[in-house]
Amino acid sequence: MHLILFFLFAGFCLAGAINLLLQTHPINSALSLIVVMTSLAVLYLLLGAEFLAIAQIIVYSGAVMVLFTFVVMLLNAGREERTLGSRAASRIGFPAVVALFAILATILLHVQGLGAAHLGEGLSNAPGQSNLELLSQVLFHELLLPFEVTSVLILIAILGAVALAHVEGSKIPESERVAQK
Amino acid sequence: MTIFAFFLWSSAKVAVITVMMLMGIAYTVLLERKLVGRIQNRWGPSRVGPFGLLQPLVDGAKSFLKEDLIPTAVYRPLYLVAPIISLGCALIAIAVIPFGAPGMGPHGFDLFEISNINVGLLVILGITSIGVYGIALAGWSSNNKYSLLGSLRSSAQLISYELALGLSLVGVVLHAGSLNLRVIVEQQATLGAATWNIAGGGQILAFFIYLMAAFAETNRSPFDLPEAESELTGGYHTEYSSMKFAMFFMAEYGNMINVGxxxxxxxxxGWTSPLGDLMPPFQSTVLSALLPLFWFVLKVFLFLCLYVWVRGTLPRFRYDQLMNFGWRYLLPLAILNIVGTSLWLAWR
Structure with missing residues (x-):
């Protein structure tokens, strides 16, 4: 059962990824990316990480991709222009990518302590303890300092974005100024 | 229980609950028309059947029989998929909602919930966040400026209010220490209404934040800017007709029921009685199965009445007011509520 679901959603994931590259219209590509994100969430669920799966759906498919489609709609981006590209890139590119991923996968599988994934095990093995508790124990207890530092980093990034967008002395239209009061 | 029996029971549950949900949506529409009618000092639908009770069925038949127009300039694939996404998300969310006492079925089978999972609350939030695409894509693919404006408003509004909505629920989750909806209900049910989160749980502020964010999330008045008739003719569903329009309509009411x-x-x-343990448990199995169902339906019904009451009372917000309200008041209040709840829990 788990294996069937795995192949189904891995297939969806790959099909979405390939479609993402082949589509010329930005909104179709964005929607393919949503398919990829959601299929990945199902794969996490199959590995027993239910919190991660739902977080993936809420954060990536729900928030990030909505912003993507929002921007595409707002700018009304048209069809992407195709360049032929260099012939060398198309000939060497695909074999190079395949080789790179093969090397990465072999290295990851041979690292100490990492083995093949076991489908559907996490769903049944710890009856009293959800992996939400384990995850929060790790994040807010053992790795508290890196977690807090990361959040400060994100805060700085937000402040930087606001500072860049808000140019000093920029003219606010009269109508908006009235509305803000 | 064998896998075959499990499959049979589950499909039966899904079928029954989906039909109940669709009937619920149809009669919520009637409830709204009746109540708004009485608020505006008129009768509302009263011709079809006794008290107009057959009106939803006739409306449904009318939507099916109308001509289905597809404008030539639309982007067809997304135009056709958008209403399905909208209605699908509205109907899927009911799958994790427990609406009766646990167990009750044969072999300890959960009769009053399709699936009891330990991140139920997050699943509902996730499905709601996917539901935005229905409206956003409908507006974009219609190739119409009113539709596009409606869907842009809707996306911006949903992203802004989803934050306040999610944060307002954190207080409740802190209280219960779980994301499982059954655990959350059982934690507040010990003394009946006195220990509900809105009263003894001290989450009344969170309740009001949730209420306002939920009105915005479901695109209901006073936050119904994505389909403001006076400015955008029909908003995101301007170009939709017959059953496709009806699907958006049903999705809106389905979301209202989910939020309720x-x-x-x-x-x-949840399904517990407001009297709590003051009322002795009933001996009969049928009564102790049906009474929780009654309380749950009654509470959701009152919540829907509140929705209609607000619609009949308040005028629509202006767009900048909506954004100001969400970001400057609701969000800080929700964060304040989290800080307050955590301090209280730590001190206790």
Whole structure:
């Protein structure tokens, strides 16, 4: 059962990824990316990480991709222009990518302590303890300092974005100024 | 239980609950028309059947029989998929909502919930966040400026209010220490209404934040800017006709019911009685199965009445007011509520 679901959603994931590259219209590509994100969430669920799966759906498919489609709609981006590209890139590119991923996968599988994934095990093995508790124990207890530092980093990034967008002395239209009061 | 029996029971549950949900949507529409009618000092639908009770069925038949127009300039694939996404998300969310006492079926089978999972609350939030695409894509693919404006408003509004909505639920989750909806209900049910999250749980502020964010999330008045008739003719569904329009319409009411169910579960004690343990448990199995169902439906019904009451009372917000309200008031209030709840829990 788990294996069937795995192949189904891995297939969806790959099909979405390939479609993402082949589509010329930005909104179709964005929607393919949503398919990829959601299929990945199902794969996490199959590995027993239910919190991660739902977080993936809420954060990536729900928030990030909505912003993507929002921007595409707002700018009304048209069809992407195709360049032929260099012939060398198309000939060497695909074999190079395949080789790179093969090397990465072999290295990851041979690292100490990492083995093949076991489908559907996490769903049944710890009856009293959800992996939400384990995850929060790790994040807010053992790795508290890196977690807090990361959040400060994100805060700085937000402040930087606001500072860049808000140019000093920029003219606010009269109508908006009235509305803000 | 064998896998075959499990499959059979589950499909039966899904079928029954989906039909109940669709009937619920149809009669919520009637409830709204009746109540708004009485608020405006008129009768509302009263011709079809006794008290107009057959009106939803006739409306449904009318939507099916109308001509289905597809404008030539639309982007067809997305135009056709958008209403399905909208209605699908509205109907899927009910799958994790427990609406009756646990167990009750044969072999300890959960009769009153399709699936009991330990991240139920997050699943509902996730499905709601996917539902935005229905409206956003409908507006974009219609190739119409009113539709596009409506869907842009809707996306911006949903992203802004989803934050306040999610944060307002954190207080409740802190209280219960779980994301499982059954645990959340059982935690507040010990003394009946006195320990509900809205009263003894001290989450009344969170309830009001949730209420306002939920109105915005479901695109209901006073936050119904994505389909403001006076400015955008029909908003995101301007170009839709017959059953496709009806699907958007049903999705809106389905979302209202979902939001009502979540409010009932998180703040109003779910399926438990407001009397709590004061009332002795009934000996008969049928009564102890049906009474929780009655309380749950009653609470959701009252919540829907509140929705209609607000619609009949308040005028629509202006767009900048909506954004100001969401970001400057609701969000800080929700964060304040989290800080307050955590301090209280730590001190206790």
């Amino acid at each position: 169910c979540v409010a009932t579960l998180l703040f109003l004690g």
